[in-house]
Amino acid sequence: METFVIEGGHRLNGTITPAGNKNAALPLLAACLLSDQPIILRNMPDIADVRVKVQLLQSLGIECSWLEENVLRVHAATINTSEPDTALARRIRTSILLAGPLLVRTGRAVLARPGGDSIGHRRLDTHFLALTALGAEVEVTKQAYELKADGLVGTDIFLDEMSVTGTEQAIMAAVLATGTTTIVNAASEPHVQDLCRCLFAMGAKITGIGTNSLQIQGVSRLNGTEYTLGPDFMEVGSFIGLAAVTGSNIRIANARPEEHRMTRIMFGRLGVTWQDEGPDIVIPAEQELRVRDDLHGVVPKIDDMPWPGFPPDLMSIALVIATQAQGTVLIHEKMFDGRLFFVDKLLSMGARVILCDPHRAVVVGPAKLYGERLTSPDIRAGMALVIAALCAKGTSVISNIAQIDRGYQRIEQRLAALGARIERRPAE
Numbered sequence: 001m002e003t004f005v006i007e008g009g010h011r012l013n014g015t016i017t018p019a020g021n022k023n024a025a026l027p028l029l030a031a032c033l034l035s036d037q038p039i040i041l042r043n044m045p046d047i048a049d050v051r052v053k054v055q056l057l058q059s060l061g062i063e064c065s066w067l068e069e070n071v072l073r074v075h076a077a078t079i080n081t082s083e084p085d086t087a088l089a090r091r092i093r094t095s096i097l098l099a100g101p102l103l104v105r106t107g108r109a110v111l112a113r114p115g116g117d118s119i120g121h122r123r124l125d126t127h128f129l130a131l132t133a134l135g136a137e138v139e140v141t142k143q144a145y146e147l148k149a150d151g152l153v154g155t156d157i158f159l160d161e162m163s164v165t166g167t168e169q170a171i172m173a174a175v176l177a178t179g180t181t182t183i184v185n186a187a188s189e190p191h192v193q194d195l196c197r198c199l200f201a202m203g204a205k206i207t208g209i210g211t212n213s214l215q216i217q218g219v220s221r222l223n224g225t226e227y228t229l230g231p232d233f234m235e236v237g238s239f240i241g242l243a244a245v246t247g248s249n250i251r252i253a254n255a256r257p258e259e260h261r262m263t264r265i266m267f268g269r270l271g272v273t274w275q276d277e278g279p280d281i282v283i284p285a286e287q288e289l290r291v292r293d294d295l296h297g298v299v300p301k302i303d304d305m306p307w308p309g310f311p312p313d314l315m316s317i318a319l320v321i322a323t324q325a326q327g328t329v330l331i332h333e334k335m336f337d338g339r340l341f342f343v344d345k346l347l348s349m350g351a352r353v354i355l356c357d358p359h360r361a362v363v364v365g366p367a368k369l370y371g372e373r374l375t376s377p378d379i380r381a382g383m384a385l386v387i388a389a390l391c392a393k394g395t396s397v398i399s400n401i402a403q404i405d406r407g408y409q410r411i412e413q414r415l416a417a418l419g420a421r422i423e424r425r426p427a428e
């Protein structure tokens, strides 16, 4: 197990480019099963979760090869089995996204209960609601799911919540179903849009992309294509937070500023500002971080919602920024039950936070942070701890960085290029 050793308290400077969106890459790899033609995915992030997903595809007999850095060719000419490798499937959340495509291609899917971040209960009910509506038979056991279908038939589906991967599952099952499917109360995050656009390029008939109501006219086959993934907006939000708490001037190249309107509102409540310069985001040095109270001096809140609300994956970053802002703010994590527990790590660094319950934390800032020995509990808390450590006085050692490697491509090298003092070392 490796660690990050971080010496904090130094200002950073320079340009950083976000990697391709992790949460687009993972469903797109599942979508490759929907065609027997080659698909070339560009701007694929070279992260641990993608590597596990590629191995999962290979366990089905699908050809996957990196043509060059961040360019992956996937060719599902034949699929040898409907049972992806159990150990690999248990390592990532999106192994479950193979269910719909396997049903379509082989009429059967046997999948282990998936892994992914341990941030509270991660329900899959929406996935099975959609698949059964389209005609699949599903048997759920304690640790696995067995599905079969003799052809899927389009229908009107109203999702019980705007689940991101639940929506992706429904889309992938519907594109080759007979007839028309409507998916209402659908998620519309940029990664859901990337999936729809790639499927569209493969010949799928989808309208309503980017909205909460999708219409899909089933087609009889899908072609191969080439598709370029969008930038990871969680990386962009993380880099904005990093610049703000370290007082650094950072340019984030090709950041798609239009995807950060809600982030601007929420981070703005902590006094964080930036300029959009064409496709780039430029965060100025030495900002005055000060909580902006609501009208009548009421303590403001930062809370998450499905898109275009503030993404839950940026809540941990917002919490670290709040520790450095003058004033009091409520962090209200409404979507996940277990994402705020990492505040005990920030408390050990000197942050002033009251964890009211699993969903709410009151942060009083600014607090001077000090280097600590820390463990990364999940991917986003891990990145939040890296940011806290870079802002802290002294040296921090972060263990369990495999969590961070799941989603951030060679992060220590990219941050070191901005002047960050961060090293990857074998665990002592």
Ligand SMILES: CC(=O)N[C@H]1[C@@H](OP(=O)(O)OP(=O)(O)OC[C@H]2O[C@@H](n3ccc(=O)[nH]c3=O)[C@H](O)[C@@H]2O)O[C@H](CO)[C@@H](O)[C@@H]1O
Pocket (backbone or CB within 6 Å): 023, 026, 093, 094, 121, 122, 123, 161, 162, 163, 164, 165, 166, 187, 191, 306, 311, 312, 313, 334, 335, 336, 337
């Ligand atoms: C691989 C991938 O893409 N993972 C992302 C995906 O996970 P995933 O698809 O697993 O997350 P879901 O969208 O299903 O649900 C996330 C949480 O929000 C709750 N919920 C969801 C919708 C809703 O309308 N109301 C509600 O309360 C769910 O009950 C759950 O606790 O979306 C999450 C929410 O953006 C992100 O944190 C994950 O990074």
Ligand SMILES: C=C(OP(=O)(O)O)C(=O)O
Pocket (backbone or CB within 6 Å): 022, 023, 092, 093, 094, 115, 116, 117, 313, 379, 380, 407
């Ligand atoms: C929760 C996340 O990932 P996953 O759904 O893959 O566990 C995340 O990307 O923050």
